[in-house]
Amino acid sequence: MKQILEKWKPAIKSLIIWNICSKNIKIRLLMVICGFFFLFCTLSYRLIIVATNVYDKNINSFKKNHQFRKEIVDRNGNLLAVNLPSASLFANPQIVLDPETSVKKLAEILPDINKAKLLAELKSNKSFIWVKRDLLPSQQEKITSLGLLGFEFEEEQKRIYTFSNLLSHVVGYVGRDSVGLSGLELAYDKYLTNSDYALNEPKNRKEPLQLSIDIRLQSILSEELDKTLKQFKAIGAVGIIADPNNGEILALVNKPDFDPHYPSLAKPEELFNIASLGIYEMGSVFKALTMAVGFDTGAINMNDAYDISYMKVGGFQLKDYTPRQGWHSVPEIFLYSSNIGTSQIMLEIGKSNFKKYLKKLGLLDQLQIELPERGTPLFPSEKRWNDLTSVTMSYGYGISISPLHFVRAMLPVVNGGTLYDLTLLKRKDEKVIGTKVFSENTSTQMKKLFRSVVKEGNGKRAEVKGYLIGGKTGTAEKLSQGAGGKKKYLKNSRASSFLGMLPASNPQYIIFIRFDEPKPTKESFGFATASWTAAPTAGRVFERMISLYGLEPIEQSEEES
Template sequence: MSVLFWQYSVALANSRLKKSILITLALTIVVICRLLSLSLSEPITISKSVEETPIRRELLDRNGIPLAINLPTASLCAYPHRITQPYDIVAKRLIKALPSLEYHSLLAKLQSNKKFVWLKHNITIKDKANIEQAGILGIEAQKNYRRFYTQGSSLSHVIGYVDLYNNGLAGIERGLNAEICNDRLQEKILLSIDSQLQNIVKEELKLAISTFGAKGANAIIADVNTGEIISFVNEPSFDPYNIDFSNPEALLSKNSIGTYELGSIMKPIIMAIGFDTNTIGLHDVYDVTNLSVSKYKIQDYTQTSGNKSIAQIFAHSSNKGLGKIALEIGQEKIQEYFQKLGLLDAISHVEISEHAKPILPPRSKWSDITLTTVAYGYGISVTPLHYVQAMIPIINGGTKIPLTFLKRTNKISGTKVLQNPLTTEKMKILMSLAATHGSLRAAYIKDLDVGGKTGTANKVVQGKYSKTLRISSVMATFPVHNPKYIVYATLDEPHATAATHGHATGGYTMAPAVKQIIKRMSIKYGIEKQPCSREQWYYLMNPPQNNS
């Protein structure tokens, strides 16, 4: 592990990464307090009946499979001042009609001296008929609709949930609340999510969590040409009908609100900036024997030395090589591209309600050591959603297409953010070589043309980088020669096993799961095997020794 991690940890982590933890904790508290206040409390006085609550539009997945529908139900209420019989008699009559009611709780509500009280929500239509048949003056069973989520916890971080009065509290239910409740719009809303793929990804992530004893996992799969998010998984997830506020980890959408230092999967972004600014070329060679910045000595996870080609630096994930490239590009250009790629602001255009802003030093505070560490994924904390958004133009030919959870039926033009048309072609070569010769080999699938990058970042514990706790990630795209999808997946705090020979990095822990996800995707979507010739790339991994 880099000596920089241990020498620089106190100054760097306390000023930057500890802030990330505090902000994440603060967001957790805010989310929980908000949810508690909205979903658990009932107003003392009700100015509208359940019949006046909105009937929400149904949500379907991209293939028309229902995800959020409305089921007829009823809510039992009382107007105590209208009741003419003794309250205890009324309570007993109600229990006879609806045995699930509890006598003492019911009697207390009737004796509360309120003009209106809810007695029980979400009773069945049959229960409603029984209450009406009892004919108790001052007691009503009002018909309404209950939101039902067909996929249970599988899509809880995407769809979110509603309160008793059909107000959206999280996810798309909250982010698109006004549109979903619009009485003038009756058509169902098609999401970009593929619910079958969602369950495939969830299954593979849960297996990876179990295999490596990880704390959790998350993944995003998107179409790089349309910006549609087709899978968005957070594990652990939560039951939208039984919110457990004692487990905030399950409630938070780590894909959209969790900010992390991502490690080496940031390297494709720096490489792409280098190509696009003509700072580097595929034939360039760098001496990676030593790199010292200020008083800090940069080291690689697997020690390297001598002249290395751009392809070797990328495939073998050399921190020293990327550090030298970043210093050559310079602060101004890297900050400019970070802005264009969307790495400096919250992604507020997506339809879910949970967003977070990246955490990085102010531009005026950047130094050479900041630039160097950012090059290999330290010193900047972003959400997985930010990372996927930034990688899309690098993969698709240079066009930034806004991510969306809605199915797009019309082509979107996007914004050109990369100027050199060869930038993507060069990145395809590097990402492919990472799968055939580099750290992504465990995700390589013969003839399916997979490429990408792995990353591993040490987590901060009490202001210092931990030697044992890490976030291990994989970014993959396929087919590389004509990219269609980007797959991003992360394991939180995986542990090494005998099979990984003591390693818990992204290439050992997350890559095998990504391989299975891509295999199953290729079968589901009928993606034909399309071998891509590698012979012409061989010299990139084996440059002439006198080429300097």
């Protein structure tokens, strides 16, 4: 046995040495493998952390932009704009297992998605992509049931406009990040998001933005404008109703309008705010301001008369739409809307006085109102402001202002002489401060003239039986770019307007309606003037207002006074 062991001793020794070496190699190999595994885990962990951080950064950034936003309500508390919960689907392409199958399944539930684009994004190195925003509850439920790895929902806030197009130019709209982009949504963005604590005392943090608008009246005005637009095929219209005793705007409608949920689909003319941003020559309705200045400066009185047969100023011959001969009193000049008569009154006033009053009325400055879309008036420079330009301005040509400019300037003409700022916000109970521009007597005389136009002049179709409606019509030829860059007025391209008040004896409501390029019809005997378009529209609005507010008829004795 001993001999056998001695014989195999070298072999056994070699085997032992080999086993020891082999064991060391195995240990080293195992250590290398463990090292690589640890490195792999570390790198994977770091990649996951980076991807997660990028993902979290996207989500957190998104959440910051989709903050709380206050409601907007009308003067009676009716909801106009509100944020509602809305689910949106997003994905992390880094952990989506089967992009092709995922896209195929999602397309069955979301048929409007771009499959090719989504598939490319899911195969990209991105860590965050939006799949579909603002899902319907039924869509969210179906997608959830698919159990797709890498897809999740984000609870968002979607801005809903309860009356859609009806207030698009007043309320405006917000962008995808819930930031106001137009209208009051833009003007009051900080207030609505509570981001400006100076505007939001603790007690007001949840208070909605309350407008002066009465949504019922807004709807009435919109419907009646639509009727006339369709009948006379006008290209646009604007309607404004205000309280002349404090400047609150009760209704403001522009046509065409747009859906504030999808502003990117709107045409430029639909987005344009005619009432505040558009500036136009007002035409004959502007004569009301000239008359008021004439009375207030003492240049004229009710008993004065002028020969309106013929007039020339600076080589320019003035003409009336309906020529008349001989002498006519001041009330008759207003009733018949004589350019010649109004021009003579303008010369009695003097260009210096006239300009001073236009300045007082804010007609030479940018409109001051809450809307960010505001127009700046156009008028002659000091060098070009002469007798001729003053004369043409007296009957509404040569000065361009916004419809809201004109409405504001008319407030003191009908309310006893006080100029108020217009507002789209409901005023509190505090006393409203205004500026005295005209005397009480001037306002009284003007209200008589307004009543005469509706009672026996071109405003007859605005009359509502049993009520004292007052007003003034205006039909203005539009200025166009002619050959060689020369501008000229087009007789077949007009804007017709009507300024009205209810009641004429003590106005509680003032209305301004303007139609752009109405076309004559057989029913109107080939006319498209204000007496056939704007005046009847105002009459229908007044009739429905009377029913809406339960206004009492006016006593006959009040008209006589």
